Amino acid sequence: MGSSTFRDDGAKALDWAASYLERVGELPVLAQVEPGEIRARLPEAPPERGEPFDAVLRDLDEVLLDGITHWQSPRFFSYFAVTASEPGILAELLIAAMNSVGIAWRASPALTELEEVTLDWVAHLLGLPRGWHGHIEDTASISTIAALAAARGAKPGHRIVVASEQAHSSVAKAARLLELELREAPVDDEFRLRPDAVDLTAVCAVVATVGTTSTTSVDPVPELAARCREAGVWLHVDAAYAGAAWICPEFAWSREGLEHADSVLVNAHKWLLVPMDCSCLWTRRPDAFRHAFSLVPDYLRTPEQREVTTLSDYGPALGRRFRALKLWAVLRCYGREGLQERIREAVRLASVFEEWVRDDSDWELSAPRPFSVVCFRLRGADAANDELVERVNRTGEIFISPTKLSGRTVLRLAVGNARTTEDDIRRAWDVLRREAAALQTA
Amino acid sequence: MGSSTFRDDGAKALDWAASYLERVGELPVLAQVEPGEIRARLPEAPPERGEPFDAVLRDLDEVLLDGITHWQSPRFFSYFAVTASEPGILAELLIAAMNSVGIAWRASPALTELEEVTLDWVAHLLGLPRGWHGHIEDTASISTIAALAAARGAKPGHRIVVASEQAHSSVAKAARLLELELREAPVDDEFRLRPDAVDLTAVCAVVATVGTTSTTSVDPVPELAARCREAGVWLHVDAAYAGAAWICPEFAWSREGLEHADSVLVNAHKWLLVPMDCSCLWTRRPDAFRHAFSLVPDYLRTPEQREVTTLSDYGPALGRRFRALKLWAVLRCYGREGLQERIREAVRLASVFEEWVRDDSDWELSAPRPFSVVCFRLRGADAANDELVERVNRTGEIFISPTKLSGRTVLRLAVGNARTTEDDIRRAWDVLRREAAALQTA
DSSP: OOHHHHHHHHHHHHHHHHHHHHHGGGSOSSOOOOTTHHHHTSOSSOOSSOOOTHHHHHHHHHTGGGGOOOTTSTTBOSSSOOOOOHHHHHHHHHHHHHOOOOSSGGGOHHHHHHHHHHHHHHHHHHTOOTTOEEEEESSHHHHHHHHHHHHHHHSTTOOEEEEETTSOHHHHHHHHHTTOEEEEEOBOTTSOBOGGGOOOTTEEEEEEEBSOTTTOOBOOHHHHHHHHHHHTOEEEEEOTTGGGGGGSGGGGGGGTTGGGOSEEEEEHHHHSSOOSOOEEEEESOHHHHHHHHOOOOGGGOOTTGGGSOOGGGGSSOSOOOOTHHHHHHHHHHHHHHHHHHHHHHHHHHHHHHHHHHHTOTTEEEOSOOSSSEEEEEESSOHHHHHHHHHHHHHHSSOBOEEEEETTEEEEEEEOOOTTOOHHHHHHHHHHHHHHHHHHHHO | OOHHHHHHHHHHHHHHHHHHHHHGGGSOSSOOOOTTHHHHTSOSSOOSSOOOTHHHHHHHHHTGGGGOOOTTSTTBOSSSOOOOOHHHHHHHHHHHHHOOOOSSGGGOHHHHHHHHHHHHHHHHHHTOOTTOEEEEESSHHHHHHHHHHHHHHHSTTOOEEEEETTSOHHHHHHHHHTTOEEEEEOBOTTSOBOGGGOOOTTEEEEEEEBSOTTTOOBOOHHHHHHHHHHHTOEEEEEOTTGGGGGGSGGGGGGGTTGGGOSEEEEEHHHHSSOOSOOEEEEESOHHHHHHHHOOOOGGGOOTTGGGSOOGGGGSSOSOOOOTHHHHHHHHHHHHHHHHHHHHHHHHHHHHHHHHHHHTOTTEEEOSOOSSSEEEEEESSOHHHHHHHHHHHHHHSSOBOEEEEETTEEEEEEEOOOTTOOHHHHHHHHHHHHHHHHHHHHO
């Protein structure tokens, strides 16, 4: 593909992306396709000869788009709602154009050094302890594996990890990979880990969650940190979603005790406007990470090695993309104020929705709402709530995901997309009440 | 950022990317900066208020570019040379614009189904065994962790992994993470694992490499497969680099025996024109992967679950980007013929260079050249070769990386960037001879 073709095709791709973002609010949020439907509409065999780039855009329009669930929609309220902001999107274009592969400092010095600088910047914005070492992994799953591998190595013979029964599934998955035993601790009536129920015998790590997936509850980090410190146990804080809120002083309460933890992760691709993937991981104990991961083969040894950071020393992968550039672009283009504004607006919208639920006797709130996720349900049977989720998602107007709390089905409205307005929240409430009414007459 | 701003900023970002690709051949291939230099030129603290996207492009031009080692340069001959092709780059823009996060089938059905289709397409193109299950991980490091975790679970109590002493460092790193013992097997005089030297007692997996990092040697997969099969040991084939060559019938010899392996990885971001990151992993035994990784929490359970593929069942991460789209774009725009052409040209250029080395008595070849990497050295002391590498890299004209073979310093010329021409190879040879002469008179 020659240079002029790249400019022409690029203009088309950019137009496609811009048009997509302009109309994403009108598309069905949840893809309305059956399993296997997209696959069946694609050719079975690859082409023998190349086709113009237009063919890719045509595939998107004619086949793939029907199978896309639109995470960029202002009415995406499922899981944790996220945003790929415009500066972040354009940074991905630049990252791909340069295609830096960070397998060693000299393989791209700016990649390594910008990753250090941006992680320091985010640490500064979120009020993390000074001097911790930060780096980027792709997802919270891998960040958690990295942290628990460091913890395992730091406490030989101790093979138990403690986390609350509300901790993310990635903790259980990491424990399985690392052959650690996960001990699930019970929670109080606000879904927070109960430190009094934790036994630290044979434990190598405790995972505290700030912003659990189901309810965004906040585990008592100060108490856990004190107990871990006394017992010499690693405390890892999973703040994948809610850590972003630390940029606002009014959420500093949820960061308390962090200075006594050993590691913390915050996903910039969740609530900090960075496109997937960008999981930020900081640690007070970089030596333990290096002990777990450092390994430099002959073909990567260089004279400057002792003077520079080798980012693969801190996690399982050798190669890395220039992810720092998209984080940089977002920090540069939003600044502290721009990011604070989006966090606050999401929380405000969630509180508005919460009030509507509270004021309607057909519905009930199912958990406190510390951040931007509302847990609620239709009063009555689980089956009705299960059916309601499927009904509202089939409308394509909104997309929500349910969870289980104390064995019961609970709906979640996760606000977090930067395009979401009060009209979108209102529409969600309208759809929910309309479908609930239809359900009862069905 | 409003929509018109996105179009305007996007046009600037696209122009930056296009101009970059037009002039990348004129930039110093290896970044000519000192450790810490880029960092020192960046602000210590993040901005309070957002700035226009122009600021990011200015940062790139004025600060970051000096610290970029140009993997897109036609004279990048280090590690394994790679290419982010134009369709792949533009696909990354589209991927980021949609920002699909594949944590479940319904979270983006097209993401899951396109990943299955593209992996089937690549399997078809590379002549892999029919019916294997394929998925994408970010890097070969993670693919290897996934494969060895599956192998570990399939053979309880067996804790040894065998790989040749020429295997990639990611095998040792994965073994460490999984607490498996790596037993390094010796190689023959062409750097191929010696199957006669392999003892399979207590072994859960053998890793055979097709295209080792230092010399691209090919381990004897048929013999290893036969022995593994007999002993019930998992055979994982690391074809991260050379697997791409299987698209050409003349390299089918290096795929022999694969049908009896249990898993194989090929990095599409190496020699298949896809931007980082896209490591393709196939297995004959998807059940063993699911056994190692499947874990679906309440908040991800859906009614269609039994009918669909859950890609996180096959590796350590829950979330995934829509990487399949960039692989799709490359396959669509190059077709089998376009990809074959690039593989063959890289091999041809390497063979031309190899002949020049062979014909010059000041130099010697250090290993056979099955694909597109030439291993060679200046006759004489290691110190001279070590110094030569640093000298040629400091010119910025080419970038090569050395390795150690049988304890001696060896230079590698890795051809693989799609922009590389015979002129670039000629220039590499000129620079090497010029700097070698200067070294001898210095």
